[in-house]
Amino acid sequence: MITEVQDYTKPKAQVAETKQAIIPKSYMISGLRMRWVHFRLKLTLLKVAMVCYRNPLDWLRSLRYLVVLRKRFLGNYRLRKMACFNGEYFMGLYTPGWNNDIYKRFIASQLHDFKPIEKGLVNRFNTVFLSVTKKCALQCEHCYEWEHLNKKDTLSDTELIDIIKKLQGQGVSQIQLSGGEPLLQMETLIKLLHRADTKSTNFWVVTSGFKLTLENAKRLKKAGLKGVIVSLDHHEEEKHNRFRHFKDAYYWVEQALTNSQNAGLVTALSLCATKTFISEANLMSYMELAKILGVSFVQLLEPKAVGHYAQKEVSLDEAHIAILEDFFLKMNFGPNYKDMPILSYHGYYQRRQGCFSAGLKGMYIDSDGDMNACPFCHKKTGKVLDVNYENHLEVLKAEGCPTYPST
Ligand code: SF4
Structure with a gap:
């Protein structure tokens, strides 16, 4: 173990280069751009609800459930920013990035608590x-x-x-x-x-x-x-x-x-x-x-x-x-x-x-x-x-x- 630590000791000469080499590829979005992404994200939520439930009333109730759930976690605060990375948009570290199948399945899994849905989707x-x-x-x-x-x-x-x-x-x-x-x-x-x-x-x-x-x-x-x-x-x-x-x-x-x-x-x-x-x-x-x-x-x-x-x-x-x-x-x-x-x-x-x-x-x-x-x-x-x-x-x-x- 100690040998491994010594093998990886910081080479002093590289420190300055390291600091210069940082090229952030992630960026935050806010304002109009974020609102547009957020609007499309909400359409995805609706589509997931439509796949999960047959009754249109359930579509609306389940979306309402997600809004209430978010408020219970965070309070009544409006979304201000999202993190964009390689085409994915993140609202938090523990929520998958929108928009892919992992995100959709994550949403379906939360809806399952509102009203049980088919196991394969959860x-x-x-x-x-x-x-x-x-x-x-x-x-x-x-x-x-x-x-x-x-x-x-x-x-x-x-x-x-x-x-x-x-x-x-x-x-x-x-x-x-x-x-x-x-x-x-x-x-x-x-x-x-x-x-x-x-x-x-x-x-x-x-x-x-x-x-x-x-x-x-x-x-x-x-x-x-x-x-x-x-x-x-x-x-x-x-x-x-x-x-x-x-x-x-x-x-x-x-x-x-x-x-x-x-x-x-x-x-x-x-x-x-x-x-x-x-x-x-x-x-x-x-x-x-x-x-x-x-x-x-x-x-x-x-x-x-x-x-x-x-x-x-x-x-x-x-x-x-x-x-x-x-x-x-x-x-x-x-x-x-x-x-x-x-x-x-x-x-x-x-x-x-x-x-x-x-x-x-x-x-x-x-x-x-x-x-x-x-x-x-x-x-x-x-x-x-x-x-x-x-x-x-x-x-x-x-x-x-x-x-x-x-x-
Ligand atoms: S990095 Fe620190 S906190 Fe993590 S396992 Fe090692 S000693 Fe523990």
Whole structure:
């Protein structure tokens, strides 16, 4: 492991070139152009409703249901911007881009909750997180996999392929391949993508950026990967490196984003917003950097007392949450930030709408193949490859999310 870290140490001479080489291929749309795209998107919603239901009244009621659902998640705010990447238009990190079959099936799956529709049109899950390895070169302060880190991997490639096959058999819009550091198992990632149906599910890799070279990014894209979510926990290089206990962590974030964008992958940043980080000024500096780095999305995560943070006083208090929520609303729906990446903030939705994970529309499959509510709620309820998987899933749903009531 240590040898691998040294092999990938930042070559100092390349830093300046790296910064110049960033060519954002993603851009935000707003105003008239966005409204035109949004109008066409609404026609797609109507077409999906018409395929799902025979009764025209159901077409209207189901569209109304989608509007109400959005309001329950986000409040009564008008859409201000969308992220465009390679001809796809995204409203959020966890919603497939309009307009392709994955998007249509995702919509049909939400309509299924309004009024059941034919099973073949519906995905069982929106998003499943699948850990493909325990290996990692970093030692992040908030690591949720801390107690398993760098232990022996137990799942074979064949078992991982079977897990994905099982999930896709039930239908899943998005699978996020995580770890550990998934890039340390590059050959496994390629094998999984080659064996998966990447036309019916969007596959993302969640990474620290370590080892996401241009060659690896191109190979992943060719194998069918949709995008990468790269963790960056501070806009200041030195503070991010300290948080990750790895002197070249920031360098690898820049490398990963540049290489991924040059390979044609959608890119997002993920920030663990700690008490010491949270301030309007820090959040704004972070977003300005995210814009320069050319990402389509920024994901805000709240620290949880699990893994490396277990037994620690890391939970945010009301004042911190208020700053994050105000910032989230301002950035996504305010008039002055239309060219900034779209913010995704689970805590905001969960406090209003409850949790959609815990077996309901998502779950976390850990590196032993066990099902958990989400990457931050570790309580194994059984192996996904067990014959009585459906029973385990029912247990997962019954136990629900320990923080937010399941919807
Ligand atoms: S949080 Fe991710 S990158 Fe950091 S130590 Fe844990 S597995 Fe590695």
